[in-house]
Amino acid sequence: xxxxxxxxxxxxRKRSVTYYRHSMQESQENSIPIQREHVREWxxxxxxxxxxxxxxxxxxxxxxxxxxxxxxxxxxxxxxxDDFDYVLVFDVSRWGRFQDTDLSAAYSAECKKHGKTVVYxxxxxxxxxxxxxxxxxxxxxxxxxxxxxxxxxKVFNGCKKxxxxxxxxxxxxxxxxxxxxxxxxxxPVQVLKPGQRKSIQNQRVTLTPGGxxxxxxxxxxxxxxAKDRKQEREIADGLNRDGIPSPGKxxxxxxxxxxILTNELYIGTMVYNKTSQRLLSPSRRNPKEEWVRTSGxxxxxxxxxxxxxxxxxxxxxxxxxxxxxxxxxxxxISREHGIVTRNLVNADLESPxxxxxxxxxxxxxxxxxxxxEDALEQTRTVVISHLRKIAxxxxxxxxxxxxxxxxxxxxxxxVPVPYGYYTYWAFRPDQRSVVDITLGVPVSNxxxxxxxxxxxxxxxxxxxxxxxxxxxSDVKIEMYGHDGLDMIKxxxx
Numbered sequence: 001x002x003x004x005x006x007x008x009x010x011x012x013r014k015r016s017v018t019y020y021r022h023s024m025q026e027s028q029e030n031s032i033p034i035q036r037e038h039v040r041e042w043x044x045x046x047x048x049x050x051x052x053x054x055x056x057x058x059x060x061x062x063x064x065x066x067x068x069x070x071x072x073x074x075x076x077x078x079x080x081x082d083d084f085d086y087v088l089v090f091d092v093s094r095w096g097r098f099q100d101t102d103l104s105a106a107y108s109a110e111c112k113k114h115g116k117t118v119v120y121x122x123x124x125x126x127x128x129x130x131x132x133x134x135x136x137x138x139x140x141x142x143x144x145x146x147x148x149x150x151x152x153x154k155v156f157n158g159c160k161k162x163x164x165x166x167x168x169x170x171x172x173x174x175x176x177x178x179x180x181x182x183x184x185x186x187x188p189v190q191v192l193k194p195g196q197r198k199s200i201q202n203q204r205v206t207l208t209p210g211g212x213x214x215x216x217x218x219x220x221x222x223x224x225x226a227k228d229r230k231q232e233r234e235i236a237d238g239l240n241r242d243g244i245p246s247p248g249k250x251x252x253x254x255x256x257x258x259x260i261l262t263n264e265l266y267i268g269t270m271v272y273n274k275t276s277q278r279l280l281s282p283s284r285r286n287p288k289e290e291w292v293r294t295s296g297x298x299x300x301x302x303x304x305x306x307x308x309x310x311x312x313x314x315x316x317x318x319x320x321x322x323x324x325x326x327x328x329x330x331x332x333i334s335r336e337h338g339i340v341t342r343n344l345v346n347a348d349l350e351s352p353x354x355x356x357x358x359x360x361x362x363x364x365x366x367x368x369x370x371x372x373e374d375a376l377e378q379t380r381t382v383v384i385s386h387l388r389k390i391a392x393x394x395x396x397x398x399x400x401x402x403x404x405x406x407x408x409x410x411x412x413x414x415v416p417v418p419y420g421y422y423t424y425w426a427f428r429p430d431q432r433s434v435v436d437i438t439l440g441v442p443v444s445n446x447x448x449x450x451x452x453x454x455x456x457x458x459x460x461x462x463x464x465x466x467x468x469x470x471x472x473s474d475v476k477i478e479m480y481g482h483d484g485l486d487m488i489k490x491x492x493x
Contacts, residue, residue, distance in 0.1 A: 014048045016086035016119075017077055019070060020055040021094045032057065035090040042121035043088060051084055052077065062097055064107070078111050087111055091122040092140040093147065101141040163272030166297030167204040174263055175247035176218040176301055180208040206298045207265065215301050217244055221260050222302050226309040232257040262314065267307045268300030269293055321352055323360060330357070331371045339418040340368055363466050365417060365426030372415045375449045379413040382451070383441055390489045400435050404492055408434060413441040415449070424470045427455065429462035438462070439488070442469065454482045 018039050022031040032055050043050055054069040064070050078087065089095050095118065098104045108118045119125055123140070126133050159169035172194070173179050179192040184202045191208065192198075198205060209215050217239070224230045224238070232254035239252040246252045264271050272292040275285050319325055329351040334340050342354035342364060354364055361367035369376065384401060387409070388394045395402040400410040410430045416423035425442040440455035455469065 014046075014086060015051050015084040016043065016048050016088050017052040017054065017073060017084055018043075018050055018088040019073055019094070020053070020090065021059060021067070021070070021096075022055075022057050023060055035094060039088050039090055039121050046125065048086065048088070050088070060097075062099060063103075064096070074107065074110065078114050078116050082115065085116060087116055087118045089118060089120055091120050092137065093144040095120070095144075097144045097147060098141070099145050101138065101145055104141045104144070105138075160272065160292055162204070163270055163292040164294060165204075166270050166294040167206055168270065169272055170205075173207055173210075174265055175260065176210050176214040177207045177265060178210040180206050180298075182206060207270075208298060209301055218260060218266060218301050221257055222266075222306050222310055225257075225261055226306055226313065229313075232261070261310050264293070264307070266301045267304045268298050269295045270297035320350070321356065321360075326352060326357060326360065327367065327371050330367055334368070334371070334418070339420065340364070362428060363426070365466055365468070366428060368417055369414055369426065372445075372449075375443075376413040376415065379441060379443055379449055379451065380411045383411045383413070383439070386485055387488065390485060391492055400430075403488070407436040407491065409488070410435045410438050411441060412438055413443055413449075415443055415445050419470075422470055424468045427457065427467045427469070428465075429457045429459065429467060431459060431462075431464055433459075435459055437488075440467075440469070454485060454487075456482060456487050 018036070020032045020035040020039070036053070036055075040050065052073075054073040056067045056069045059067045064074075073087070077084075092104070096104050096107070111118050117126065120137075120140075123136070126137075162169045167182075168179060181189040181192050181198055182204045183189050186204065189203070192205065220239075221235055224235050225232070230238075235257045236252035236254055239246075239257075244252070246256050248256075260266070270293070273286055274291055329348060330340065330345070333344050333348055333351070337344055345351050345354040345357060345364070357364050357367045361370055384394065384396070387401065387403065391403045393402075393404050395405070400408050402408050412427055412430075414425040414427055416425055423445075425440070427438065427440040429438040436459060438457040438459070440457060442452045442455070443449040444452060457467070
């Protein structure tokens, strides 16, 4: 922009740049021209030359992200040039509706640091002798932030009401569905194209089946999963072999298939508020009780029976991988066979794989120990009581103790694991820097869980994996084994 002189014949005392902003959420489409007119008039009255104007159209004021003009003004003009004195802004809300009002003040302070004063022309030039000016500006920053919070709440409540009535509040429709515009009488008007919006406030948007080929793919996925009992990966591989593009025009994978299988929109149920993200906060998944669900809102693509059959399969999986269920199955295998092995676990139709146990509990051995959790916790309590007798001070933390403020001990009891003709005790030395010694406590499995001894395993010399101590492991027992707690007492002394 060329220099814009307010009054050429008048002697120019000061120079400035200006900043204007308009948000997409604001209905006044002439917002920036109105701001510009007001700011120019104010500059003329005060004999200020405007040498550059910056304007962000359709940009949120919650942050400076995506406000290219604001960033350009700050980085390339305020910080690098010394040929102007002010940054003129219509009001505090145009500077930004920062939820942290300190951010608004920080950007103003950055301008002041480089010799430029931010002036809100609707308020007037700041006066050094006015002690209430900073208070007033602080209040205006709060009002600007509060407006965004209130607007966010109003938008959410409005969208929620629309969803409760069975209409689409907004957003891109999923694969296989299209947005259908309805008039004020709720009669179909047209199928909306991507990016196309309704033009009349009283119109509503619902969903309708999309292209025939996409609908066929949706039905194929549900049929193969619910009827043929194929895994998501198998379904994805089949679609890729047939050259069918995914929703993103790329290859199908298990995640994309699962996303379709769990989408209730395909049976005509309008679902809203599954996730929320307000005022640039991180997106979060909402609990199901907060979802807004309206059944029969539009024509579905697949039968409801088929959809719920698929959901039952997912529910079976969730029950199968529930930690309580997994440990119950491990107990059952131990009682039935008198031994626990990976092959027995993999052969059990009601158990997940041995790899799943290792992933969930750290190892099969640690999973087996979990089946005796109550007994092991009682043993841990007994051992700590013994340690209190030899230490002056015992400080308990979440899962370890501190003795005499000098070193830390993690007490780890273990029951014997049946292994053919032998048994072994499994331990996992703790590698956290906060734990100095893992104190292994092998116990019997005669129903009394008697303590058989102690194994002191210092973190700095122990391997980064589980340790198995067989009754025949003479070398390991000699290295780490102790009849009592004398070694701990020796460290304390």
